[in-house]
Amino acid sequence: EAGVAQSPRYKIIEKRQSVAFWCNPISGHATLYWYQQILGQGPKLLIQFQNNGVVDDSQLPKDRFSAERLKGVDSTLKIQPAKLEDSAVYLCASSLGDGQFYEQYFGPGTRLTVT
């Protein structure tokens, strides 16, 4: 079974530029998550989708971050404009469903460096 795919794996941009990340979840997984992992910290949930609807985006900085999951499969996360503090690894995860007992499967992440 193919895992969660993410691209690109690495991205370097200058502050105030824009960037987009792509995620392809495991086939059949209805729930998709985007996490931000700053160096030295644990991952923090940015947004959660159930199919193509947003379940939780309470920690997404909506003035600069946006995400969509058209057709309930692939998802993109965009930052516009980027700030230095956005340098982090962005992890995508998926699960069969929402709820405490559904395991989340993580992709390899995209490492963003903002200079």
Place this chain on the structure above:
Amino acid sequence: GDSVTQMEGPVTLSEEAFLTINCTYTATGYPSLFWYVQYPGEGLQLLLKATKADDKGSNKGFEATYRKETTSFHLEKGSVQVSDSAVYFCALRGGSNYKLTFGKGTLLTVNP
């Protein structure tokens, strides 16, 4: 809100040494507890989990027991290998909400 505190790293051990990484949590309700591992250049992988008090999760020689009385979920392994070198994250889910809440991670380096 929910929170997880795990021991600061880095932890450096020799091969075949005993490993303990401490993890304590604060949560309402009855959360599930997890240990994830992140190998260099890879995403997080679920290492083990426990869903109720006194459950013991185990995998690949690692163990952790859900202790509700001490709100702890310490990770142990009797004999570490070089291939165990990674960052280990303690996490919980299902306290006040269904979000996965992670600790800061502990870097383990095992030397031959």
